[in-house]
Amino acid sequence: MPSPHPQSPSAHVDVLQMREAYEEVDGAFTFTGTLVVYRSGGDLHHAFSKARRYSSPSDVKVEDLSNHILIPASAYSPLFPSGFTRAPDPLPQNCHIKKPSLMSYNRVCQGSQPNRIAEAVLQEAAVCELLKQHPHPNIATYLGCQVSPDGRITGLCFVEYKCTLMKEVNPGAHMKRKLRSEFQRRRSKDYSGVMAAAESDIEHLHAYEWYDEKVKTALPQNDFDALEEIRIWLGDDSKPFQFD
Known part of the structure; x- marks a missing residue:
């Protein structure tokens, strides 16, 4: 509109x-x-x-x-379902609030699912509720949904990490070509433990079959293939990832 x-x-x-x-x-x-x-x-x-x-x-x-x-709020902020976890109020200081990206709304609103962003938020909240029942040490701790006065989910709340992934991998805020050059030059940090932890995370998520076999991009093997590409890019000599 x-x-x-x-x-x-x-x-x-x-x-x-x-x-x-x-x-x-x-x-x-x-x-x-x-x-x-x-x-x-x-x-x-x-x-x-x-x-x-x-x-x-x-x-x-x-x-x-x-x-x-x-x-409209209905396009990105779904109604809070009964039975879901409401984040504490006030929120703790070490809290990260994940809000949906609305950058694509100009295209979404013209499609057959104008509330697709809100539906994705609700789906992610449902996965977080399951993870709350089946936690993993390498997956961010879920605190619950931030809820507006009119009963809509405005964000998903997690315990905040001390460092973001971007700052860890690219502390100098370099562009892609410069960043790769920096990795090739220093190669001073061993990321094999990080990659093994990521593999463990993926195994945990897919153990609950949170993917659709009809959707190729959602297959677990694709996640492991992506990790293998990252491992090669980092120059990590650890064992290639396998999926049984």
């Missing part, structure tokens, strides 16, 4: 999510614009900007944006 501009021109926007968009043109990926999800009043909106490389979300202005689309 198209939505009006949230504020007067030149006003800053309360940006929640932002990502550059690219399209393949003549065999090369070309920048097409910046996708923006912003809050105006109590509503969320999806919009498009032709500008590139904002230094921070606060640099985005109303006049930069076009193609405004109102995002």
Whole structure:
């Protein structure tokens, strides 16, 4: 649903999510614009900007944006089911709140499942509830659902790690080519234990058959194949992963 501009021109926007968009043109990926999800009043909106490389979300202005689309709460925030775990209130300081990405909503809203993002949130919450009953030491500890006053799930809460995966693998925030060069140069850290732990995590998840055999990308072997690619990329000499 198209939505009006949230504020007067030149006003800053309360940006929640932002990502550059690219399209393949003549065999090369070309920048097409910046996708923006912003809050105006109590509503969320999806919009498009032709500008590139904002230094921070606060640099985005109303006049930069076009193609405004109102995002209804039902599209990303499912109703909280009875029997699910409600996160503690107030939340502990070491809590990470995982919220859904709305970057693709401009395409999702035009499809046959406009509430697909909300359905994915509910499905992930159901898996987290099962993991709460069958925990694994290498899988983030689930605290429950963050719930809005009107009874909708607004986020999934976990005990926060001290370091993100990105900071661990890429502490210098290098681009991909530079990052690979750095790995080739130093190779000073042994990741074999990390990879073995990841294999253990996957075995635990697939032990409960949380995949659909009709969906190729959901097959457990594909997860192990991906780990093997990472192992090779890291130059790890540990034993290749096997799936029985």
